[in-house]
Amino acid sequence: MLCNGQLNGELIYRVTALRLRCFHDEADKFPSGFLQKFINLIMLKVTCSSFTYIFSSGSECAGHSETTMKLRILVLVQLDNLEFICEEKSEVQSVIQNIETLSVHRCSRLKNIVPSSAFFENLEQLEVVNCGGLEYIMKSSTITNLPKLRKLCIDFCEKIEVIVASDDENDASELSFMKLGYLRLNNLPRLRSFCKGRHDFKFPLLRTLFVINCPMMETFSNGMLNAPKLIEVRVTPQDDRWNGDLNTTIKKIAVKRNSTDD
Template identity: 30%
Template sequence: MNSTPNMIKPLLYSWCFPNTTNLVQFPWSFSNLVEVDAQSDDKFLRSRISFTCNELLNLKNLEKLHMVGVNEMITLVEEVFEVVERKNADENLETQSVVVFEKLKNVILENLFNLSHIWKTNRWIVLSFPNLTTVSVTACPLLGHVFTCCMVGSLLQLQELHISDCEKMDVIVKQVEGSEARLAKVVFPCLKSITLHNLPNVKGFCLGKEDFLWPSLDTLEIKDCPKVTVFTCGQSTTPELKLINATFGLCHATEDPNSFIRTKQEEFYISLYNEMSYENFDVSV
């Protein structure tokens, strides 16, 4: 494996995996790991789980995760950060563990054809990302959601969120079944840009009852997401959002995103219905 020391932070390393041996064989390196850049037919992408539950605590220095697959037959990653369920004997325990990724700033995932979970969360284990600033997920057709409600409270530094070409995804933030960690209001203080492109089954950003506050959001793009009928089921407050770039055009955000989406979707489909009716009328005549 080829490793190069990080000159700013001695003893910390950035790792690239051009056709190299799977990182899982080198657990001693995790505590020094700063950057993972796995691309093409890299053997790192041939493991079903990228980082097992036992390895998560050693990723304290990880700052960037970049994984790009190229071939469905050899890109086998199903889960990036593994969180396991407790055994039946432990189900009555009420203690909850929080695994904090203090330094992780960037997560970029592309063409991971078998990916079903990025970071699975349950009622006993929650992953926290207090310094995560950028998340980009593209062409992960089996991925059902990006975040869970249990973890969004830690995303205080998130600035950019880009999700595109994920066929199975039905929501961006998912409720965790059986979780009692419900927030009355979710705040994304630094999130400035949300881009949702070509998500044919997405119904909304979050379908829970929480209210959302987006004090910095000034860019919202929702294109080719035909099943979106609401942004959030709870109230969304976006004081800085002036324009919304949607499939039906660039529009002024004169209302909250929920009202805007409902109104514009209705207008768009009424217009489409009228056009189709007019064309059918012309043909029959």
């Protein structure tokens, strides 16, 4: 009824959480226009559906809906056809601008988490689990689109080789995650480094770093690292390592792992 517009102009005030499951429509775009009826919607979860896009420039709610100003939590689970969370269009900005938590699970065709034109100005937590098609999480040019990111968790993504893909391999500019305090890299069999480029990285608040079951990772990054509050790297929930700085610690972990394998 919601998707077909059968509620006419009626607004729904009391619903703050909405779960949509098993939508297998001919349309490839999520019918987000009806969200504007949920004036106080805070959490949206979409599962087991066939959408290619969630938010697009053609959405009725893009650009003006009161609802999109309040959406704080977006959870996407087992969307086998999903390629993009939102299009590379400025019109979708109001849809995502207040999202604080984004969780993406088992979306095997997903190609992009953070489009270059999307400014997740309030995103604090990003969790990506079992997304087998991803080769990276974000490009270096989009880090500034995540100014409030506090927690980043990447788990069981079999193709990921880097977390940050450099737009220019010769660019040695400094990149900063000013609010990031928790970073977990878990069961990433092809991960080689956080970033392959020459960028320097600044993590002024990073205290907790997990690097678990990342057998190809031998260095964190090629540039200078500034993480003054980090004093350990956890290789299991119980076991931590530290050798003076982050790159040295990652290298020592790799050496010990390789010697154990031999």
